[in-house]
Amino acid sequence: MSDVAQFSTYHPGTGELFGTYPITNDDEVATVVAQAKAAAQWWSSLSFSKRRAILLKWNALLVSRIDDATDLIVAESGKPRSDAQLEAALACEHVAWAARKAPFYLRPHHRSPGLLMANMSARVDRVPYGVVGVIGPWNYPIFTPMGSIAYALAAGNSVVFKPSEFTPAIGLWLAKTLQEIVPEYQLLQVVTGTGSVGAALINSGVDKISFTGSTATAKKVAAACVERMIPFVLECGGKDPVLVDSDADLERAAEHALWSGMSNAGQSCIGAERIYVHHEIAERFIEILRERASAIKAGINYGAATRPAQLEIIKRHVDDALTHGLAVVGDRSSVGERFVEPVIVTNVPEDSPSMREETFGPVLIVNTVLDMNEAIQRANDTPFGLAASVWSKRNGEKIAARLHCGMVSINSVFTFAAMGSMPFGGVKESGMGRIHGPEGLLEFTYPRSVVKPRFHLPLEFTSFKRTAFADKVLTTLSRIRHK
Ligand code: NDP
DSSP, rough: OOOOOOEEEEEEEEEEEEEEEOOHHHHHHHHHHHHHHHHHHHHHHOOOHHHHHHHHHHHHHHHTTTHHHHHHHHHHHHEEEEEHHHHHHHHHHHHHHHHHHHHHHHHHHHOOOSSTTTEEEOOOOOOOEEEEEEEEEESSTTHHHHHHHHHHHHHOOOEEEEEOOOOOOOHHHHHHHHHHOOOOSSSSEEESHHHHHHHHTTTTTEEETESSSHHHHHHHHHHHHHHHHHHHEOOOOEEEEEEEEETHHHHHHHHHHHHHHGGGGGTTTSSSEEEEEEETTTTHHHHHHHHHHTOOOOOTBOOSSTTTHHEEEEEEEEHHHHHHEEEEEEEEEGGGOOOOOOOOEEEOOOOOOHHSHHHSEEEEEEEEEHHHHHHHHHHHHSSSSSSSEEOOOHHHHHHHHTOOOOOOOESSSGGGGGOOOOOOOOOOEEEEEOBHHHHHHHTTTTEEEEEEEOOOOOSSSTTTTTTTHHHHHHHHHHHHHHH
């Protein structure tokens, strides 16, 4: 028998054993990070075009083996094959975008030195941090961490990835594929195990942490990073609202809100959990939602709950919602042993736990509002601020502008996540910092200001030889410029 500490993963739909993995111990984490530091030194010394070529070659390999990735995602997350395939394909989109755009967004920027320093040239370089520790969740086991991994690599860092204990296989597979392209250096490594391995990673000498997971864990991660004075990105949970105005296309609004809330078994950080619908069209909207949801089945349209403990939270929220509200679709028996059938409830008080805490299951609560002012006020009245969806033919932009969240889709849901160019992240308890887009590339570098004289002025300001005449010039210029 092996004396290496291990853990196992199971098919969420059946409970069958899938894989057994070592729990990386603290010494091993330290060794991995030391190797990553050597890799970062080499990687950051390459030109942008060389890094782009290597990452695009890696991406081509990933795409050519997308079926293997899909198999692993299906096995450990329990989602349907087509969802897993879509997830893997979108992850590859981000690798390509980050690789292609890093040279442009991270190039040195020349800045104006200003009148007083007119003899100087000034520029800002974007410098990779070194080793980025990526800590990931289980709900989108390739897409979510890739939002950090691809952007950190494209920016010139090496990466050590700690996947969720429920979905380590795809992380290990990713590291293996990059190793095939770059056998000489450990550009992407994976440490496996429970939360304590994530904690060890933060303390192992990494230069930045990119965390995706629950707000509760994010606070521990942030505290540990502050203790070490390393920067961090936090991508956390949400309680995302959908706002449906009286002029909305109700068929489309209902269809997309339903998908947003139920797909991936409701386990999407940017998935709908609350719907605020204008009272004039509420009855019709709820009727369409009921019809469509009645045709959705767990195990066919979406998979099992990936994390068994989440079922307890879903059960508690369904119970709470049904105690205070009216069932539209489903009941208490909808929460099964492994699968959760769709649940839709109306008229749930805003202060109930099912309206305030993240459910992370296929549960939608629909509350009727007098107008969009009330919808906006309720949508914003939560500790979270991740994403929102607005449905209105005329007022989409106006409503969107008043929402306190990191991402808004007008007459659509989710699509920003598939766009390499769009930053992804939240405000309030949904997190800080951004992955994806130019902001996601910048996130994995720090600005270094570099200045040098283009010619020497007869007036010296930064010298003990500064004269009374120089003082006079300085104060006169100041007075002229700022009066
Ligand atoms: P958790 O917070 O439970 O875990 C996230 C990761 O952190 C896991 O790898 C976990 O390891 C690790 N971890 C746990 N404790 C520590 C610690 N003390 N120090 C360092 N790492 C630790 O989240 P879930 O995995 O349950 O993911 C679901 C959550 O993620 C939801 O709230 C969801 O909204 C959010 N999410 C947010 C996204 C976003 O982009 N905003 C995207 C996707 C999900 P282990 O698994 O072994 O416990």
